[in-house]
Amino acid sequence: METASIQFEPFAEDALLLRFDHRIDAAINARVHAAVATLQRDLPRLECVPAYASVLLRFDPLAWRDANTADPHQVLECAVRAALSAGESSPRAPHEREIPVCYGGAHGPDLVDVAQHLDLTIDEVTARHVAADYRVAMLGFAPGFPYLLGLDPTLAMPRRRDPRQRVPAGSVAIGGAQTGIYPEQLPGGWQLIGRTPLRLFDVAATPPSLLGAGDRVRFRAIGEDEFRHLEAEQRA
């Protein structure tokens, strides 16, 4: 990987930020995930926290100090540049996940408003949401909450003026140019268009998060019957 354009920014005593850019962009985000894959392999004691266009590295600052410099960030920057330069440019194929979604009705209480606002039919919104290929840019906000890149730009929709106190777990939502899934019941201001019966986050599962940063995601429209069936299966 070419590393000259990566900015290294000390963030805290035990944290160094690698910035690839300042934009939300699929190609930049793919570089983030490629860098994380290389660093996890070559410097496994670092904790890597990927975001849209940056990675935060957390490390033990006292272990990374060397005899010549008091600043562990410089020592770490050299090690990271070396690892990334040597790392292959195309890492392992990402996981692919299919997420079944029951659109509209009680599961997607904002779908009607979204269609109206975008001057589309409900079926058009659903079809365009299902047609796209998504990539998990990052997880954040709450455990297992995926920020997905790849939303059809014609589905971009402002957040709700009055955020909900309780968005049900599994709600699939649009917020601006992004789409995401609420893993638990949470407060939230995104527009709810459907709901998945899958559990996105379960501390007892390995790994606890169904989705990881860099994963590919596709949605599949399901009916109420299949929703109930899958929901019962998840509980079992």
Add this chain to the structure above:
Amino acid sequence: MSVSVLKPGLLSTLQDAGRPGHAAIGVGRAGAMDVPAWRLANALVGNHGDEAALECTLLGPTLRFERAVWIALTGAPIQAQVGDVALPPWTACHLPAGSVLQLGGMAIGCRSYLAVRGGFDVTPVLGSLSSDLHARLGHEAGRALQVGDVLPIGHAGAVREPDPTQSVHASPWGLDPQPWFDFASAPITLLHGSHWSQLDEASQQRLHDARFSIGQDSNRTASRLDGQTLQLRAPLELISEAALPGTMQLPPSGQPIVLMAEAPVTGGYPRIGQIAAVDLPRLAQRRPGDAVCFRHASLEDAIVRLAARERALGALLKHVAQRLQQDGCTNA
């Protein structure tokens, strides 16, 4: 062996060193707000060091111990009584079976730590016993103590169990809280954040010269800073990036927010500063209404101070362990 919660206190949670290694799936570290105080509480009762302790906030709980137990209280000095006997802080205390420990308020500071020998024996979640109130992770989905809760206490392993015939008493020696608790409310060290240079000149000066006060709605997620408003030279549109405990953000309101132990793993506000790690426990001890001043330091200075603190803490932990061994309170 267990302890029953008769009164929960204002906000009492189980805390350990937190839950590192899961930020990439949206799980923050949580953990004790004042880590050195938590570690020293465990040391005083002869624990290995990673046991959970109770973090009490402003007003402590009332607890009944089923069996005889050794406890220690560190952090903010808290009123502690068993019947008529007042217990000293920063000192191991022996409580006989059936003791009701009444913890009261704190004259200064915000958080006290109650460690019990053997630790609280609850099930770890993602490798930690820490209660994450926001993410609802930990014992009982990470919630604070409630009346009627019963917390199991672990076996102390090879250490000598307390003598059940003895009454309430404190160990003849304790620790000086002075270097570990900031009685003087000294300035908090602040490193420049990524967007420091985007603050207008007056705001840069105000951040280092003016007094702020801790906002009423501060909690384990964030300490809000009232009293001064800061401004950027021009509005910044940022995409979500990492956030950490100690990150000082500036939302559009102009009131800075310092993220604390339960910081979300990402944030989208400008980061104007980062509290030096060595001073984060001191900020955690400021309660709503307390004054806060900041002074700038370089990252290099902050690392040197952090290394010095870790050396001092390591030496003290070793000293406490040796002393307990001499007293015959623990086996090697």
